[in-house]
Amino acid sequence: MRRRDFLTTATAAAGLMHGQQTANARVEVLVNEPIGRIAPEIYGHFVEHLGGVVYDGVWVGVESKIPNVGGLRKQLIDAFAKIKPGVVRWPGGCFADSYNWRDGIGPRNTRPKRANFWAGSNEWPEGAPKDGPTRYDPNWFGTVEFLRFAKAVGAKPYLAANVRSLTARDFYEWVDYCNAPAGTTTLAEQREAHGAKEPFNVEYWGVGNESWGCGGSFNPEEYLVEYRRFSEWVPKFGLPLKYIGSGPNSGDLSWTRRFFDKLSQKGGFGGMWGWGLHHYSWNVSGGRTTDWVAGKGAAIGYPENEWYELLSDADKMEHLITANWAIMGEFDKQHRVKLAVDEWGAWFRPGSSVASTHLLGQQSTMRDAVLAGMTLDTFHRHADKVAMANIAQLVNCLQALFFAHEDKFATTPTYHVFDMYAAHQGKQSLRTMVACDDLRFDRHGKQASLRGLSASASMEEKTLILTITNPDPKAAREVDVQFRGAAGIGSQQVSVLEAGGDIQAHNTFAAPNRVVVKSGATAAINGSTLRYRAPAASVSKFEVTLA
Numbered sequence: 389m390r391r392r393d394f395l396t397t398a399t400a401a402a403g404l405m406h407g408q409q410t411a412n413a414r415v416e417v418l419v420n421e422p423i424g425r426i427a428p429e430i431y432g433h434f435v436e437h438l439g440g441v442v443y444d445g446v447w448v449g450v451e452s453k454i455p456n457v458g459g460l461r462k463q464l465i466d467a468f469a470k471i472k473p474g475v476v477r478w479p480g481g482c483f484a485d486s487y488n489w490r491d492g493i494g495p496r497n498t499r500p501k502r503a504n505f506w507a508g509s510n511e512w513p514e515g516a517p518k519d520g521p522t523r524y525d526p527n528w529f530g531t532v533e534f535l536r537f538a539k540a541v542g543a544k545p546y547l548a549a550n551v552r553s554l555t556a557r558d559f560y561e562w563v564d565y566c567n568a569p570a571g572t573t574t575l576a577e578q579r580e581a582h583g584a585k586e587p588f589n590v591e592y593w594g595v596g597n598e599s600w601g602c603g604g605s606f607n608p609e610e611y612l613v614e615y616r617r618f619s620e621w622v623p624k625f626g627l628p629l630k631y632i633g634s635g636p637n638s639g640d641l642s643w644t645r646r647f648f649d650k651l652s653q654k655g656g657f658g659g660m661w662g663w664g665l666h667h668y669s670w671n672v673s674g675g676r677t678t679d680w681v682a683g684k685g686a687a688i689g690y691p692e693n694e695w696y697e698l699l700s701d702a703d704k705m706e707h708l709i710t711a712n713w714a715i716m717g718e719f720d721k722q723h724r725v726k727l728a729v730d731e732w733g734a735w736f737r738p739g740s741s742v743a744s745t746h747l748l749g750q751q752s753t754m755r756d757a758v759l760a761g762m763t764l765d766t767f768h769r770h771a772d773k774v775a776m777a778n779i780a781q782l783v784n785c786l787q788a789l790f791f792a793h794e795d796k797f798a799t800t801p802t803y804h805v806f807d808m809y810a811a812h813q814g815k816q817s818l819r820t821m822v823a824c825d826d827l828r829f830d831r832h833g834k835q836a837s838l839r840g841l842s843a844s845a846s847m848e849e850k851t852l853i854l855t856i857t858n859p860d861p862k863a864a865r866e867v868d869v870q871f872r873g874a875a876g877i878g879s880q881q882v883s884v885l886e887a888g889g890d891i892q893a894h895n896t897f898a899a900p901n902r903v904v905v906k907s908g909a910t911a912a913i914n915g916s917t918l919r920y921r922a923p924a925a926s927v928s929k930f931e932v933t934l935a
């Protein structure tokens with residue numbers, strides 16, 4: 389269907405009455421226009437040795453009274469496995485480029501203690517202790533512990549290699565330690581002595597992280613030399629190693645252009661599987677500021693205009709995907725290299741973490757849930773381009789899905805979005821178009837806008853999953869959803885995450901169920917059209933059986 393036809397139909401639909409209410413938005417799902425399979429890896433996560441992510445979050449230790457599986461927090465494993473994580477990235481982030489994997493193998497009591505990359509950060513919460521495992525890493529959680537964690541939650545592992553401060557040979561040997569068949573190499577024997585006889589068969593390998601910044605401060609041409617050095621002639625042990633190159637910082641398209649230009653000059657794409665893109669969303673109090681820490685917005689108790697500002701910053705994702713993709717396509721005409729958005733999420737100023745050891749810990753409200761819904765919808769609409777994405781980070785850090793401190797544990801609204809959306813995984817994404825007025829807001833004295841509604845759909849056989857996010861903090865949307873190409877609708881189940889329009893709503897250890905998914909909402913069916921009232925500030929999921 390041409391866009392103009394859709395918009396004409398949509399405008400006509402705005403005048404249609406179902407009962408008493410007029411629709412003020414229209415979603416069309418084109419059942420016969422598949423875009424691509426939604427890779428489970430889009431439902432990827434990120435675990436870095438940063439603040440309370442590993443120590444307190446994932447790792448409690450084998451001696452702990454907190455229920456654990458070989459030292460790994462059991463409550464986390466159970467809740468995390470439930471949302472079917474496609475992949476987990478480790479050990480960083482910036483930490484990765486200062487990490488020596490050899491520090492984290494062998495008997496735990498013999499492992500060295502090292503200053504953590506983040507020890508001297510200026511974003512530590514007030515009252516944070518000056519020592520302890522978050523500042524001086526005892527390396528209790530290393531390669532084998534991480535790979536066991538990934539296995540326990542059913543996710544593929546994604547390891548990020550240190551390009552800034554180790555050599556290519558160290559990288560080859562890490563691959564060897566993880567992947568060499570039992571008994572074949574000295575490193576495989578060492579792995580066996582460390583309790584892991586069988587290889588872990590790690591396929592995803594990041595070649596550096598933010599190589600334009602903490603990963604070496606390279607320029608694209610310099611990074612290309614490192615990329616080649618690290619990715620050529622790596623022992624493969626029969627596996628299809630999938631390298632992820634360190635892509636741009638948000639909108640820095642020249643990084644992508646300069647890198648791909650040089651990469652393609654020698655022919656081939658250096659075995660690259662994915663191009664990493666990082667995009668964090670922020671508020672900037674009073675316009676652009678040089679104060680990196682205090683200049684960001686608050687996670688909670690924020691003014692309403694920061695709701696819009698943050699979501700519109702997050703919504704740049706669509707442009708970042710299409711713009712990078714277009715540039716990559718100039719050099720890689722067949723698009724052999726896909727996008728891996730291996731860090732995304734909201735980043736607020738310090739002050740709302742659940743413990744003082746949780747560097748970059750922040751509360752997570754309905755605003756974060758809406759951000760997650762919109763972003764995942766965007767990934768689905770570009771399922772032909774985005775092969776992996778990793779929200780930052782899993783627990784106790786940035787846009788976390790979990791809070792864990794000592795024996796306390798809670799899930800965030802973002803967790804519930806991942807839970808609802810997991811049904812999209814592996815299905816064919818369908819072209820989905822939305823007609824809806826933009827939301828207008830004041831951004832530091834200037835008129836700005838945010839999309840009025842977000843949606844995406846996927847299908848497998850007759851089951852169709854549709855997700856709709858209403859980013860309007862004040863008003864519900866009356867939405868007509870048309871399944872174009874379908875004979876009719878057999879049945880539908882609706883679940884919704886909303887908090888009665890309370891945009892500050894969040895979960896805490898004391899009130900862990902303030903924001904949870906509710907089922908039982910309904911949508912009126914009329915032929916192949918659904919009429920649904922999307923509550924203000926909400927994320928909804930429909931499971932529809934097409935007739």
Ligand code: AHR
Pocket residue numbers: 436480481482483597598731780781786
């Ligand atoms: O996720 C926190 C940090 O943000 C990561 O370590 C780094 O890659 C990014 O700048």
